[in-house]
Amino acid sequence: QSVLTQPPSVSGAPGQSVIISCTGSSSNLGAGHDVKWYQQLPGTAPKLLFYGNINRPSGVPDRFSGSKSGTSASLAITGLQAADEADYYCQSYDNRLAIWVFGGGTKLTVL
Amino acid sequence: QVQLVQSGAEVKKPGASVKVSCKASGYTFTDSYMHWVRQAPGQGPEWMGWISPISGATNYAPNFQGRVTMTRDTSITTAYLEVNRLTSDDTAVYYCAREIRPGSCQADDWGQGTLVTVSS
Numbered sequence: 001q002s003v004l005t006q007p008p009s010v011s012g013a014p015g016q017s018v019i020i021s022c023t024g025s026s027s028n029l030g031a032g033h034d035v036k037w038y039q040q041l042p043g044t045a046p047k048l049l050f051y052g053n054i055n056r057p058s059g060v061p062d063r064f065s066g067s068k069s070g071t072s073a074s075l076a077i078t079g080l081q082a083a084d085e086a087d088y089y090c091q092s093y094d095n096r097l098a099i100w101v102f103g104g105g106t107k108l109t110v111l
Numbered sequence: 112q113v114q115l116v117q118s119g120a121e122v123k124k125p126g127a128s129v130k131v132s133c134k135a136s137g138y139t140f141t142d143s144y145m146h147w148v149r150q151a152p153g154q155g156p157e158w159m160g161w162i163s164p165i166s167g168a169t170n171y172a173p174n175f176q177g178r179v180t181m182t183r184d185t186s187i188t189t190a191y192l193e194v195n196r197l198t199s200d201d202t203a204v205y206y207c208a209r210e211i212r213p214g215s216c217q218a219d220d221w222g223q224g225t226l227v228t229v230s231s
Binding site: 034045051089093100 | 146148154155156157158172173206215216217218219220221222223224
């Protein structure tokens with residue numbers, strides 16, 4: 001059972017948009033710790049996609065955007081492409097556990 | 112460019128130990144914390160802890176305290192993770208990951224992963 005909760009799967013057609021949610025608690029997202037998002041393509045290591053709630057590393061297209069409010073965060077992907085098919089994980093820090101915490105992951109399928 | 116290159120896959124018996132290496136290049140090794148994260152089959156990542164390459168200080172997740180040791184050799188810019196008393200629950204891909212700004216709590220760059228299989 002992951003500390004951060006994500007939907008197991010989302011899907012969308014090419015060109016459409018999807019939103020992936022991440023729900024935490026008062027000891028992580030609700031305590032003011034920001035959320036990071038990682039993209040993991042099949043058979044590869046995770047890659048940092050988003051950090052500081054709203055920032056993208058260089059090279060990440062602006063089709064990806066993030067937000068956070070209270071104990072929840074979300075990742076939005078617009079203009080879906082086949083190359084976006086991957087697992088997406090949210091991550092933050094938990095005060096009570098004193099560890100980095102991850103979500104269980106959301107598998108994005110581009111129909 | 113930044114590269115984190117890990118050692119190859121391992122197969123171990125229950126009760127044994129495993130040591131995974133992570134060779135860093137493309138940046139100043141002592142400037143960034145190195146974290147270890149593992150991912151069991153079909154599961155999300157699980158954070159194990161970090162080591163400060165410049166000081167050797169470590170911080171282990173409570174779940175791994177007493178069973179995990181993180182070390183480094185600055186002369187060859189390599190970090191190591193050793194896990195003792197392996198069980199089948201330790202079967203996972205183990206990743207090293209660089210945190211550019213200590214305290215940012217994010218893994219900016221990742222190694223390719225090392226599969227550790229624990230089986231009798």
